[in-house]
Amino acid sequence: MNCYQIMAVRIYNRDKCAVEVQRVLTEYGCSILTRLGLHDQSTPGTCSPAGLLVLQLCCCNETSRELESKLNALEGVKAQLVDLSD
Template identity: 40%
Template sequence: MDRHLILGVHVTERLKHAQAIQEVLTNFGDTIKTRIGLHDVNGEISSPNGVLLLECIDKQDRFSSLKQDLSNIEGVEIKEIVFDH
């Protein structure tokens, strides 16, 4: 079965948590196919919050571990989208 596994990752105080998040993303580099980072920029000031969209390969155990590790970081909220084909 071909599935698209997407994680929406909302980050508050992103500068405070960026290092911990990057460490998790690096550890799961073999699981993440596409990574898109979004945050508001108003002139010279960036928003303290942001959103990551992660498209992952279809390995449920790695996907679950990635979700768990990100969820363990303070200021991170996860939403999951799975498209089954």
């Protein structure tokens, strides 16, 4: 079990792919310790079409790479895993 993994997920078009991203994240929910969602809200009351998720994962390396692959397979999504373990 490796709990020193961080995954950054950039979502280019939240309106079109948010549901699919959420479906994948729910599938791997037991492996996600922390989830931080960031988006530019320059106009109050509106949501930016793009966003960034930062995930702290606690799972085996195979599971984290599988999650990264599934997210990258979605149109308008780019995910990158950073493993900070020894």
